[in-house]
Amino acid sequence: MVAMFEKSPPVPLEEFVRIDYRDLMDFVTEVFIRLGASREDAGIVADVLVTADLCGISSHGVQRLKSYYYEKVKSGVIKVDAKLETICEGPSYALLDANHGLGHPAAYKAMKLAIEKARETGIAIVCVRNSSHYGIAGYYALMAAREDMIGISMTNTMPYVAHTGAVGRTIGTNPIAFSAPALSEPPFLLDMATSVVPIGKIQMAVRLGKKIPLGWGIDSEGNLTDDPVKIVENGALLPLGGLGELLGGHKGYGLSLMVDILCGVLSGSGFGGFIERNTIGHTMMAIDISKFMPVEEFKQRMEKLKNYLKNSRVHPEIGKIWIHGEKSYLTMQTRKKIGVPVHKTVMKEMEEIAEELGIEVEWLK
Amino acid sequence: MVAMFEKSPPVPLEEFVRIDYRDLMDFVTEVFIRLGASREDAGIVADVLVTADLCGISSHGVQRLKSYYYEKVKSGVIKVDAKLETICEGPSYALLDANHGLGHPAAYKAMKLAIEKARETGIAIVCVRNSSHYGIAGYYALMAAREDMIGISMTNTMPYVAHTGAVGRTIGTNPIAFSAPALSEPPFLLDMATSVVPIGKIQMAVRLGKKIPLGWGIDSEGNLTDDPVKIVENGALLPLGGLGELLGGHKGYGLSLMVDILCGVLSGSGFGGFIERNTIGHTMMAIDISKFMPVEEFKQRMEKLKNYLKNSRVHPEIGKIWIHGEKSYLTMQTRKKIGVPVHKTVMKEMEEIAEELGIEVEWLK
Numbered sequence: 001m002v003a004m005f006e007k008s009p010p011v012p013l014e015e016f017v018r019i020d021y022r023d024l025m026d027f028v029t030e031v032f033i034r035l036g037a038s039r040e041d042a043g044i045v046a047d048v049l050v051t052a053d054l055c056g057i058s059s060h061g062v063q064r065l066k067s068y069y070y071e072k073v074k075s076g077v078i079k080v081d082a083k084l085e086t087i088c089e090g091p092s093y094a095l096l097d098a099n100h101g102l103g104h105p106a107a108y109k110a111m112k113l114a115i116e117k118a119r120e121t122g123i124a125i126v127c128v129r130n131s132s133h134y135g136i137a138g139y140y141a142l143m144a145a146r147e148d149m150i151g152i153s154m155t156n157t158m159p160y161v162a163h164t165g166a167v168g169r170t171i172g173t174n175p176i177a178f179s180a181p182a183l184s185e186p187p188f189l190l191d192m193a194t195s196v197v198p199i200g201k202i203q204m205a206v207r208l209g210k211k212i213p214l215g216w217g218i219d220s221e222g223n224l225t226d227d228p229v230k231i232v233e234n235g236a237l238l239p240l241g242g243l244g245e246l247l248g249g250h251k252g253y254g255l256s257l258m259v260d261i262l263c264g265v266l267s268g269s270g271f272g273g274f275i276e277r278n279t280i281g282h283t284m285m286a287i288d289i290s291k292f293m294p295v296e297e298f299k300q301r302m303e304k305l306k307n308y309l310k311n312s313r314v315h316p317e318i319g320k321i322w323i324h325g326e327k328s329y330l331t332m333q334t335r336k337k338i339g340v341p342v343h344k345t346v347m348k349e350m351e352e353i354a355e356e357l358g359i360e361v362e363w364l365k
Numbered sequence: 366m367v368a369m370f371e372k373s374p375p376v377p378l379e380e381f382v383r384i385d386y387r388d389l390m391d392f393v394t395e396v397f398i399r400l401g402a403s404r405e406d407a408g409i410v411a412d413v414l415v416t417a418d419l420c421g422i423s424s425h426g427v428q429r430l431k432s433y434y435y436e437k438v439k440s441g442v443i444k445v446d447a448k449l450e451t452i453c454e455g456p457s458y459a460l461l462d463a464n465h466g467l468g469h470p471a472a473y474k475a476m477k478l479a480i481e482k483a484r485e486t487g488i489a490i491v492c493v494r495n496s497s498h499y500g501i502a503g504y505y506a507l508m509a510a511r512e513d514m515i516g517i518s519m520t521n522t523m524p525y526v527a528h529t530g531a532v533g534r535t536i537g538t539n540p541i542a543f544s545a546p547a548l549s550e551p552p553f554l555l556d557m558a559t560s561v562v563p564i565g566k567i568q569m570a571v572r573l574g575k576k577i578p579l580g581w582g583i584d585s586e587g588n589l590t591d592d593p594v595k596i597v598e599n600g601a602l603l604p605l606g607g608l609g610e611l612l613g614g615h616k617g618y619g620l621s622l623m624v625d626i627l628c629g630v631l632s633g634s635g636f637g638g639f640i641e642r643n644t645i646g647h648t649m650m651a652i653d654i655s656k657f658m659p660v661e662e663f664k665q666r667m668e669k670l671k672n673y674l675k676n677s678r679v680h681p682e683i684g685k686i687w688i689h690g691e692k693s694y695l696t697m698q699t700r701k702k703i704g705v706p707v708h709k710t711v712m713k714e715m716e717e718i719a720e721e722l723g724i725e726v727e728w729l730k
Binding site: 088090091092093095120121122123124125127150162163164165166167168170171178180188190192196197213215216221222240241242243244246247248250251252253254255257258260261262265266267268271272273274285287288289291292293298301302304305308309312313314315316317318319320321322323324 | 453455456457458460485486487488489490492515527528529530531532533535536543545553555557561562578580581586587605606607608609611612613615616617618619620622623625626627630631632633636637638639650652653654656657658663666667669670673674677678679680681682683684685686687688689
C-alpha cells in the first residue's frame with residue numbers, strides 16, 4: 001500500500017477545498033466544449049490541467065483555468081476551433097501550425113505523431129508553431145514513456161526571466177521534460193523550467209501572500225528580492241544557476257535559449273521577446289528504445305540506476321533521496337483517493353465561469 | 366578587427382608559457398601516433414584537445430594529455446587501435462561500440478554519421494558505448510552547426526557529483542552541448558557540465574593552489590567547502606542549482622540523469638556508479654534545419670535573437686551580456702595570434718612524454 005504523500009502541500013490547508021479529480025475533469029471538459037472546442041480537444045485540455053493538480057503541480061493546474069485559458073479564449077487570443085495544420089513532413093520530422101489554437105491538443109497530437117514516426121525510423125522530432133500555453137511539459141514526455149519510448153517535450157513561453165547580464169523580462173522559463181520507462185512505477189520523469197522556479201510558483205506565492213526565498217528572482221533594478229509581487233510587477237525570474245555566472249546562471253540561460261531555438265526559431269514561431277500568447281512553439285521528440293536493445297533490458301537497466309540512486313549514502317541534513325517523477329506519482333495516488341486541493345479563490349473563479357457558461361455544478365455551490 | 370580577448374585568463378601569468386597552437390597540435394598528434402593510433406584518429410584527438418585550449422577551456426586541454434590519455438593508453442585502459450564497430454543501424458539511428466578505444470575519434474565519427482542520416486530523414490541519433498573521455502562536448506555539436514544543422518552532443522562521465530539528497534560521488538558531470546548556426550560568427554554554442562562547474566575547474570584550482578567559491582562542491586560529510594582539495598579527495602561536486610532543492614539542485618541532478626540515460630542506459634554502456642574510464646557512452650544528435658525552413662531564414666532568425674539579447678538593458682553590476690559561444694570564439698582569435706598559455710607543470714609533463722616516446726620538440730627544451 002502506498003503511504004499518503006502530497007508534494008508541496010498547500011498552506012494553510014483551511015483555504016483549500018478537496019475536489020474529486022473526475023469532477024474537475026468533467027467540469028473543465030464542459031467549459032471548453034461550451035467555449036467551442038471539439039469534445040476530443042476539450043478532453044485533452046482537461047486531462048492535462050487536472051493531471052497537473054493530481055501531480056502536485058498546482059501552479060499549472062485549474063488555478064490557471066480562468067486567466068490562462070478561459071479569458072484568452074473569450075478575448076479571441078486563443079482560437080478553440082483552429083485547425084492544426086501540417087506545414088511539412090518527412091520520415092523523422094514534421095512541422096505543425098496550431099493557427100493560434102489550444103496548446104494542449106496541438107502538443108498531444110504532435111507527440112502522437114513523433115511516437116509513430118520514431119517507431120519507423122528510431123527517432124522523430126515534431127515542432128508546433130503559433131500555439132498557446134500547453135500546461136505541464138511532462139504530460140507529453142510521459143506519453144512516449146508509456147509507449148516504451150524515451151520522450152522529450154519542450155515549449156517556449158512568454159518572457160519572465162532575465163538572461164545573464166540583463167535586467168527585465170527577456171527570455172522564457174522554457175521548460176524541458178524528459179521521460180523514460182523503468183521496470184517499476186513510476187517512469188523517470190524530469191519536468192523542469194530552465195529558470196530557478198517556474199512563474200507559477202511566484203504567482204502562487206502572490207496568491208497566498210507569502211515571501212519567497214532569495215535567489216528566485218530580481219526586482220526591476222536587478223536586486224535579489226524575497227517579495228513575489230516585485231517579481232510579478234516589474235522584476236524577473238532568474239535562470240537556473242542564479243544571478244551572474246558564479247554558480248552557473250549562464251547555464252540556465254543557455255538551456256532556455258536551447259529550448260527557444262528548438263521551439264521558436266526552428267518552428268517559425270515566436271521567440272525571445274518576439275512572442276505572443278498565441279505564437280508559442282512546442283517541440284516533441286520520441287526515441288524508440290527497442291531499436292537499441294530489448295525494452296525489457298532497458299527497463300532493467302533503469303531499475304538498476306534507480307536502486308543505485310535510492311541506496312546511496314543520504315545527506316545528513318537533507319535526509320531523503322528522491323528520483324524525478326516519484327513525488328508526482330505518489331501525490332497522484334494520494335489525491336486520486338482524497339481529492340485535489342483547490343484554493344478558495346480558484347473555486348470562486350470556477351463558480352463565475354460556470355455561471356457565465358450556464359453549467360450546473362453540484363460541488364461548486 | 367577583433368579586440369584581444371581571453372576567457373578565464375590563467376593567473377598568475379608568469380607561470381604560463383605561450384605556445385603556438387599548431388605546434389601543440391603537431392606534438393599531440395605525434396604522441397598518439399607513437400602510441401599506436403592511426404594518423405586520422407591521432408589528428409582528431411589533437412584537434413579536440415588543442416581546440417579546448419584555444420577556446421579558453423584549458424581544463425579540458427593539454428593539461429589532461431598525461432593523466433587522462435597518455436597514462437590510460439600506456440596502462441591499457443584505453444586501446445588506441447580498437448575498432449569502432451556498428452552494433453545496429455537504421456534510417457535515423459545507430460549504435461556504435463568503441464571497444465574501449467579513444468573517445469574523440471569515436472564521437473567524431475558518430476556525429477558525422479548523425480549528420481549524414483539527418484540529411485535524409487530530418488533528425489538522427491547515434492550512440493557510442495564502451496568509449497573513453499571525449500574532451501569538450503561542444504566540439505562535436507559545432508560540427509553539425511558547420512553543416513547548417515542543429516547539433517547536440519552529450520557524454521556521461523565518471524561519478525564526481527553528489528545527487529540531491531546524497532553525499533559522495535554518485536553521478537557524472539555529464540555535459541550537454543548544443544549548437545546552431547547564425548548569420549554572423551560565431552554559431553550559438555552552449556557547452557555545459559550539468560554540475561555547477563566541471564571537475565576540470567576544481568583540478569585547475571588544485572594545480573594553482575587556489576580557493577574556490579562556496580557552492581561548487583561539498584566535502585565528505587556534505588558540507589559546502591571552498592577547498593578544492595577536499596572535493597577532489599573525498600568530496601563531490603554539486604549539481605547545477607546547488608545543494609538541496611531550494612534553488613533547483615534537483616534540476617541539475619535530473620539533467621545529469623537525462624544524459625546518463627541517453628548515453629549510458631540506452632547505449633548499453635556504463636552509467637551512474639557502474640562506469641569505468643573505458644565504458645563511457647556518448648550520444649550525438651543532428652537536426653537538418655533545411656527540412657523546416659530555408660537555412661538562410663533560420664540564420665536570420667538566430668541573428669534577430671542574438672541582437673535582441675545583446676541589446677537588452679544591462680544589469681548595472683554585471684555590466685555585460687554574453688551569448689554562448691562568443692567568449693570561446695573571441696578567445697580563439699586571440700590565442701591563434703599570441704599562442705596558447707600552457708602551465709609550467711603541464712610543459713614539464715609534455716617534456717617527459719616527449720622523452721619517453723623519443724619525440725624531438727624544439728619548443729619543449
